[in-house]
Amino acid sequence: MQRLYRKRIVLGVGGGIAAYKSAELVRRLRDQGAEVRVVMTQGGREFITPLTLQALSGHPVHMDLLDPAAEAAMGHIELAKWAxxxxxAPATADLMARLAQGIANDLLTTVVLATDAPVALAPAMNQAMWRDEATQANSQLLIARGLHMFGPASGSQACGDVGLGRMLEADDLAQLAADCFKRESLTGRHVLITAGPTQENIDPVRYITNHSSGKMGFALAEAAVEAGAKVTLVTGPVHLPTPDRVNRIDVVSARDMLAACEAAMPCDLLIAAAAVADYRPEVVAQHKLKKDPSTGDGMLLQMVRNPDILATLAQREDRPFSVGFAAETEKLLDYAARKLKDKNLDLIVANDVANPTIGFNSEENAITIIDRDLQQNSLAQTSKGKIARQLIAFIAERLNNQA
Structure with missing residues (x-):
């Protein structure tokens, strides 16, 4: 179940006796590498304490919709985006009814309405309540809207009845959660990804660089691994942990990055997400440059062009399917389309870095993908992790249909 590794799961705990199983479910999800945040309804707190789930999840439990402290940290909108x-689990008959009607009168139902993540329900109730026409109608309505229904199972119940209505066991629910994440689209493919900035030395102390954090490239590397790919990540200087099962190569300058990419070839797919410096100082001083009174208040640096990494790799005889990024502050789509043609790319991803909520160092992104026919597909603003998974799925479909 490596598909759960580093996945962000919001576990909602409704007010049913099966809530005692939620504790074991948190453990099973975390055992598979998932990060879990728990949201409890008022009824859920009557059956199991928030302290128990806090200890097992490693995070404070979220409970109240109008909690000022929660809204200042991770409120309902942030939880909805995070997931x-x-x-x-458990999903009671009352919870299912409220979700079916779009009612958002507590934190959990509000998070569900506000998210674009998949939602799964593990029903848990008396067998008569599950068989009731209203509950069955609500179940079918929720399934028709795209929600997943995990169970229920059949067996003895806390009230003494026997029949359908038992919540599935923690192991079964963890497996079904993993099944929500597909990872077959890039199986057997070698994906080469560049990330982060480059640094071009002026002297032993100073250098020229940019604001790239590398977060988008690292998120793409993680998403490509989830899709079954062998991933080589060539990154400039960043402060990010290496994603699991990724071969990371650290470089400094644009020329270093090109050499590392060429050494990693051949590959099936190239995603150039790095912000590479276009120019570098022609001469790197051997010692720290000092102020020169003869030049007044200025300093003149003679700059030369760096190699174009993306264009160079996209022109090779063993050319991979090539995807570039266009980080622009104006005329975004025009400049991106020009770059697509000039560099002989299959796709280009346009990113408006003038927008502070999706620019360099931000946690979110919003992009427009442009293909060779200048057809555009936009991905709405959300976390870079989600954007990466959506983008990898889009690229994989184009790559697999190329033949």
Missing amino acids: DLILI
């Missing part, structure tokens, strides 16, 4: 999957 890769929302799993409600």
Whole structure:
């Protein structure tokens, strides 16, 4: 179940006796590498304490919709954006009814309405309540809207009845949660990704660089691994942990990055997400440059062009499927389309870095993908992790249909 590795799961705990199983479910999800945040309804707190789930999840439990402290940290909108999957276990008949009607009168139902992540329900109730026409109608309506229904199972119940209505066991729910994440689209493919900035030395102390954090490239590397690819990540200087199962190569300058990419070839797919310096100082001083009174208040640096990494790799005889990024502050789509043609790319991803909410160092992104026919596909603003998974899925479809 490596598909759960580093996935962000919001576990909703409703007010049913099966809430005692939620504790074991948190453990199972975390055992598979998922990060879990728990949201409890008022009824859920009557069956299991928030302290128990806080200890097991490693995070404070979220409970109240109008909690000023929560809204200042991770409120309902942030939780909705944060989640890769929302799993409600147990999902009571009341919870299902409110979700079916779009009612958002507590934190959990509000998070569900506000998210674009998949939502799964693990029903848990008396067998008569599950068989009731209203509950069955609500179940079918929720499934028709795209929600996943995990169970229920059949067996003895806390009230003494026997029949359908038992919540599935923690192991089964963890497996079903993993099944929500597909990872077959790049199986057997070698993906080469560049990330972060480059640094071009002026002297032993100073250098020229840019504001790239590398977050988008690293998120793409993680998403490509999830899709089954062998991933080589060539990155400039960044302060990010290496994603699991990724071969990371650290470089400094644009020429270093090109050499590392060429050494990593051949590959099936190239995604050039790095912000590479276009120019470098022609001469790097051997010692720290000092102020020169003869030049007044200025300093003149003679700059020369750096090699164009993306264009160079996209022109090779063993050319991979090539995807570039266009980080622009104006005329975004025009400049991106020109770059697509000039560099002989298959796709280009346009990113408006003038927008501070999706620019360099931000946690979110919003992009427009342009293909060779200048057809545009936009991905709405959300976390870079989600954008990366959506983008990898889009690229994989184009790559696999190329033949």
